[in-house]
Amino acid sequence: MLEMIDIEMDNAVAFQMSGKITEGDMALVLNVAKEKISRYGxxxxxxxxxxxxxVEFSALIEEFKYLFDVGISNIDKVAILTDKKWIEHIVNIEDKIFKSIDMKCFAxxxxxxxxxxxKGL
Known part of the structure; x- marks a missing residue:
């Protein structure tokens, strides 16, 4: 399940997740991302x-379609809050691979x- 949240940043796509990510969950986040990219760049x-x-397989297909259509060049920073060490390790690897995106994990x-x-503070 995925729920959009407000962190009081107009150009932020903010959400919290629990359990399994469905195709509908993924579509929701990706549609918000597209709308904010068109508005803020x-x-x-x-x-x-x-x-x-x-993650449902169909959710991964949605993500791949988004990446093919939109790409990742419009993502500046990513903040992930988690208590899972394995997720933190994956984020550290992704941060090295996707050098144009500043990624960081937080508790x-x-x-x-x-x-x-x-916010760059």
């Missing part, structure tokens, strides 16, 4: 991962620090 991502039990209770990071 570039976006920040804020992901709060309360729990994670997988679940560090939401204000994650928002400050996105």
């Amino acid at each position: 570039s976006i920040m991502l804020f992901e709060k991962i309360n729990s994670f039990s997988g 679940l209770e560090e939401q204000s620090q994650a928002i400050a990071f996105l």
